[in-house]
Amino acid sequence: GAGVSQSPSNKVTEKGKDVELRCDPISGHTALYWYRQSLGQGLEFLIYFQGNSAPDKSGLPSDRFSAERTGGSVSTLTIQRTQQEDSAVYLCASSAYLLAGASDTQYFGPGTRLTVL
Amino acid sequence: QKEVEQNSGPLSVPEGAIASLNCTYSDRGSQSFFWYRQYSGKSPELIMFIYSNGDKEDGRFTAQLNKASQYVSLLIRDSQPSDSATYLCAVIGSSASKIIFGSGTRLSIRP
Numbered sequence: 281g282a283g284v285s286q287s288p289s290n291k292v293t294e295k296g297k298d299v300e301l302r303c304d305p306i307s308g309h310t311a312l313y314w315y316r317q318s319l320g321q322g323l324e325f326l327i328y329f330q331g332n333s334a335p336d337k338s339g340l341p342s343d344r345f346s347a348e349r350t351g352g353s354v355s356t357l358t359i360q361r362t363q364q365e366d367s368a369v370y371l372c373a374s375s376a377y378l379l380a381g382a383s384d385t386q387y388f389g390p391g392t393r394l395t396v397l
Numbered sequence: 398q399k400e401v402e403q404n405s406g407p408l409s410v411p412e413g414a415i416a417s418l419n420c421t422y423s424d425r426g427s428q429s430f431f432w433y434r435q436y437s438g439k440s441p442e443l444i445m446f447i448y449s450n451g452d453k454e455d456g457r458f459t460a461q462l463n464k465a466s467q468y469v470s471l472l473i474r475d476s477q478p479s480d481s482a483t484y485l486c487a488v489i490g491s492s493a494s495k496i497i498f499g500s501g502t503r504l505s506i507r508p
Contacts, residue, residue: 313496322403322485322500323441339495371440386431386496388440 282306284389286372292395293362301357301392305374312355313386314347315371323371329355330378341366362396369393400424401488403499410506416473418484418502423467426491430462430469433485435501441485445471476506 285304293299305312314326326339329349340346344362349355359366369391402421410416418432429448433441447453447460447469459472469488473480486499 315498322401323487323498325495325497328495336495385443388442390440 284372284374284387286370286389286392288392289390290393290395292397294397295364296361298358298360299362299394301359301370301372301394303355303357303372303374303389305353305355305372306387307353309374309376309387310352311375311378312349313373313375314355314357315373316341316368317371317391318368326357328378359394362394364396367394367396399499400490400497401486401499403484403486403502405500406503406505408502408504410476410504412476412478412506412508414476416476416480416504416506418471418473418486418504420469420471420486420488420499421467422469422486422488422497424488424490425464425467427464427467427488428491429489430460431487431496432458432460432469432471433487433498435483435485437482473504478506478508480504481506 287302312329315323317323327334327347331352332349344360347357371391372389373386375386400423432445434444435441445458445460447462450462453460457474461470483501483503485501487496489496
């Protein structure tokens with residue numbers, strides 16, 4: 281596609297429910313990143329994928345969070361038993377190659393605004 | 398100490414003046430540094446990256462890196478009202494496994 285897309289754009293859920301957030305990266309981009317941004321805050325790095333592999337999951341806030349990527353393309357971020365503190369905008373980004381040391385641009389999607397009541 | 402620190406602002410600069418945004422980082426082994434601009438309600442967009450000590454210029458933007466002082470800055474010359482946004486500093490640390498963002502500096506250009 282022309283850019284990174286995310287769905288849904290908005291999600292309102294009740295505390296304790298599971299949610300699944302989807303990210304479609306730019307076609308051909310091997311690296312994919314998930315971030316969380318709370319109101320008025322900077323971006324909190326969650327996890328990155330190189331292809332389908334996520335070498336470091338330590339950024340995920342708790343074991344209620346999981347992420348996967350299939351076919352080197354679409355990624356889903358799943359939050360189980362949602363809590364009110366999970367409310368934030370979840371941003372996905374992709375880049376052609378892994379950013380470290382490469383003069384590459386990271387393109388962000390529009391985000392999913394998650395509200396946990 | 399936060400890994401990447403920025404003054405939250407708001408920083409108010411008159412139109413046409415130079416806006417100076419600063420960022421410090423704690424990981425001395427960090428190699429890659431980025432500045433992103435984020436308009437309210439929008440996603441961040443990359444405006445500059447820098448890897449080597451010194452200055453890097455791109456149009457009205459200049460990024461400055463001083464690894465000895467663990468300091469990176471962004472200068473915006475001839476500031477325009479459209480430059481009003483939050484500017485996020487981001488750093489890839491020595492582990493190269495993640496990119497750490499500062500909390501951002503809110504910049505306001507007054508006409």
